[in-house]
Amino acid sequence: MVLIFAETQKGKFKKAAYELAYYGYQTAQALGTECAALVLGTAEGAEELGKYGASKVYHVTDTALDTFDSQAYTKVIAAAAEKAGANVVIVGHTSTGKSLLGRLAVRMNAGSVPAVNAIPTVEGGTFKVRKPVFSGKAFADYEVKSENKVLSLMGNSLQPQEVGEPASVEALDVEVPAAQVTVKEVKRMEGRTPLPEAELVVSAGRGMKGPENWGIIEELAETMGATTACSRPVADADWRPHHEHVGQTGVAIRPNLYFAIGISGAIQHLAGVNSSKTIVVINKDPEAPFFKAADYGVVGDLFDVVPRLNEAMKKFKAEN
Amino acid sequence: MKLLVCVSKTPETTAKIAFTEGNTQFDTSGVQFIMNPYDEWYALVRALELKEANGGSVTLINVGPAANDTVIRKGLAIGADEAVRVDTEPSSALFVAKQIAAYAKKEAFDVVFLGKETIDYNGSEVGAMVAELLDVPFISYASHMEMDGDTATVTRDIEGGNEVVEVKAPFVVSAAKGLAEQRIPNMRGIMMAKRKPLKVEPAVEAEDLSVAVHYELPPEKGDVKLVDPENMDELVRLLHEEAKAI
Ligand SMILES: Cc1cc2nc3c(=O)[nH]c(=O)nc-3n(C[C@H](O)[C@H](O)[C@H](O)COP(=O)(O)OP(=O)(O)OC[C@H]3O[C@@H](n4cnc5c(N)ncnc54)[C@H](O)[C@@H]3O)c2cc1C
Numbered sequence: 001m002v003l004i005f006a007e008t009q010k011g012k013f014k015k016a017a018y019e020l021a022y023y024g025y026q027t028a029q030a031l032g033t034e035c036a037a038l039v040l041g042t043a044e045g046a047e048e049l050g051k052y053g054a055s056k057v058y059h060v061t062d063t064a065l066d067t068f069d070s071q072a073y074t075k076v077i078a079a080a081a082e083k084a085g086a087n088v089v090i091v092g093h094t095s096t097g098k099s100l101l102g103r104l105a106v107r108m109n110a111g112s113v114p115a116v117n118a119i120p121t122v123e124g125g126t127f128k129v130r131k132p133v134f135s136g137k138a139f140a141d142y143e144v145k146s147e148n149k150v151l152s153l154m155g156n157s158l159q160p161q162e163v164g165e166p167a168s169v170e171a172l173d174v175e176v177p178a179a180q181v182t183v184k185e186v187k188r189m190e191g192r193t194p195l196p197e198a199e200l201v202v203s204a205g206r207g208m209k210g211p212e213n214w215g216i217i218e219e220l221a222e223t224m225g226a227t228t229a230c231s232r233p234v235a236d237a238d239w240r241p242h243h244e245h246v247g248q249t250g251v252a253i254r255p256n257l258y259f260a261i262g263i264s265g266a267i268q269h270l271a272g273v274n275s276s277k278t279i280v281v282i283n284k285d286p287e288a289p290f291f292k293a294a295d296y297g298v299v300g301d302l303f304d305v306v307p308r309l310n311e312a313m314k315k316f317k318a319e320n
Numbered sequence: 321m322k323l324l325v326c327v328s329k330t331p332e333t334t335a336k337i338a339f340t341e342g343n344t345q346f347d348t349s350g351v352q353f354i355m356n357p358y359d360e361w362y363a364l365v366r367a368l369e370l371k372e373a374n375g376g377s378v379t380l381i382n383v384g385p386a387a388n389d390t391v392i393r394k395g396l397a398i399g400a401d402e403a404v405r406v407d408t409e410p411s412s413a414l415f416v417a418k419q420i421a422a423y424a425k426k427e428a429f430d431v432v433f434l435g436k437e438t439i440d441y442n443g444s445e446v447g448a449m450v451a452e453l454l455d456v457p458f459i460s461y462a463s464h465m466e467m468d469g470d471t472a473t474v475t476r477d478i479e480g481g482n483e484v485v486e487v488k489a490p491f492v493v494s495a496a497k498g499l500a501e502q503r504i505p506n507m508r509g510i511m512m513a514k515r516k517p518l519k520v521e522p523a524v525e526a527e528d529l530s531v532a533v534h535y536e537l538p539p540e541k542g543d544v545k546l547v548d549p550e551n552m553d554e555l556v557r558l559l560h561e562e563a564k565a566i
Contacts (some may be wrong), residue, residue, distance in 0.1 A: 070458045095478040099460040102448025111529030114443045133441050137337040140532040180457045185484040194480030242498050248333055248439055249357050257565035268333045278565040291544050300549030312552035
């Protein structure tokens with residue numbers, strides 16, 4: 001049995017949870033077994049996970065689980081896996097999942113593979129799964145040798161598809177240990193999709209000349225419903241907040257569409273963004289290295305091109 | 321406070337990534353190695369700042385062969401008091417975590433620091449493993465951290481925001497951007513580092529349960545399609561009809 005841990009935010013599931021359910025379903029198919037989902041704390045609509053491939057949902061309803069403590073969560077997930085008879089546990093490669101994967105590996109004596117982005121293969125009893133390495137500059141296939149296995153799934157790795165009916169939700173009785181970490185405050189920006197989950201990203205660099213010029217980037221992002229990002233020097237100079245910094249030493253992302261505006265395309269920047277499905281580069285320098293990594297390029301002054309692009313996007317949105 | 325900082329050795333960020341032995345080994349020929357930036361810039365520097373403010377000691381730990389000593393000496397030059405190297409090949413995350421946890425347990429550290437991930441294998445799992453092996457709390461992606469006695473208040477990055485948590489030592493914390501500012505070692509630091517203790521410890525028994533067996537480079541991008549800067553309707557059309565991205 002495969003068990004996925006479906007995260008909620010304020011009691012609601014996000015797309016990442018459906019992605020994970022669908023990935024768990026595909027993994028279970030490869031192993032010739034079924035996929036169940038585990039839900040912790042307050043959660044609405046857990047049965048929906050069934051549509052994306054969870055044959056059953058286990059729910060530990062204790063509201064102590066509404067705040068995150070990796071130690072307590074690990075004990076609960078490992079106990080649930082045992083009760084469900086699961087030897088493969090999959091979490092999201094999120095801030096929560098990253099705090100859990102290594103702990104689960106130790107607790108379950110399981111081989112772990114973090115940040116996987118493809119369905120595992122099972123050939124002649126050998127379990128292999130692929131992940132990006134060297135900050136997106138290569139891929140590695142990992143072999144997991146142990147009976148128990150734990151994986152974390154990189155966001156935007158596959159498009160969830162409906163494969164079934166809503167699942168039955170069964171309350172699961174496992175002991176919830178007292179948390180050793182006290183959560184004092186949770187601050188999230190409302191509105192925009194956070195960068196790691198964003199499908200559309202508008203990113204800008206030092207070519208913007210100064211923070212006062214970001215209006216055109218914000219407007220384009222607004223029109224497209226995209227999330228904004230930036231290069232490292234821009235964040236270092238405090239033109240933009242640190243959480244927007246993408247690249248090898250910032251957030252690694254793989255959106256459907258990445259706009260790089262006034263960014264030269266240094267190797268460390270490319271490392272964090274080159275798995276994006278489509279890359280558009282806007283730069284006045286035709287020799288900018290980013291053009292080599294781009295699908296579409298516009299050679300021109302961003303201060304002319306971006307407002308024009310915004311108008312074209314608006315027209316497109318109005319017509320579609 | 322006894323502070324332990326885990327440092328790992330990674331290829332320099334502009335290193336050419338290639339593989340040998342039928343794509344089963346990373347090709348290290350001509351590759352320059354550095355201290356993993358998250359370990360150096362944030363984890364180590366914040367540990368040093370806390371020691372400077374509250375007293376105590378900062379110990380570095382690395383799991384690897386003697387060739388790693390240059391990276392360790394750099395950490396000593398930046399300001400750590402002493403270092404240990406567990407003398408073995410770091411063959412998997414779990415193997416490395418078991419080495420670190422064995423040493424940390426023996427020496428009873430108050431806080432174990434490490435970077436949020438390494439820039440080569442991007443696993444982000446050693447911290448959580450060490451914490452579970454020591455049965456202590458783990459705070460990942462710390463971008464701010466204060467200590468008052470044995471209680472820490474830590475801000476950790478989460479998707480689209482952050483979370484402020486309180487935790488008592490001992491615990492493990494992984495460092496993200498914002499936790500500290502990079503320090504460049506000065507001449508005095510480099511001279512002093514030569515005389516600081518660098519202990520070599522034997523490895524403890526541990527198994528690899530998952531290992532990388534094959535590598536591949538991503539497919540080459542085709543040529544870029546250039547669009548007339550005057551004609552952004554055309555770009556939007558291509559993104560919609562050809563790339564199906566909007
Ligand atoms: C260890 C290490 C880690 C690093 N990690 C990262 C990382 O994670 N992320 C990251 O981004 N960088 C990282 N860097 C920095 C990286 O090497 C580059 O310095 C950085 O990405 C450059 O940012 P930029 O492209 O915004 O600026 P620049 O390189 O200055 O490029 C600005 C671009 O804007 C163009 N431009 C200027 N004016 C206009 C205009 N009017 N219209 C159109 N185009 C214009 C220019 O032609 C140029 O191509 C790292 C460096 C090191 C050493």
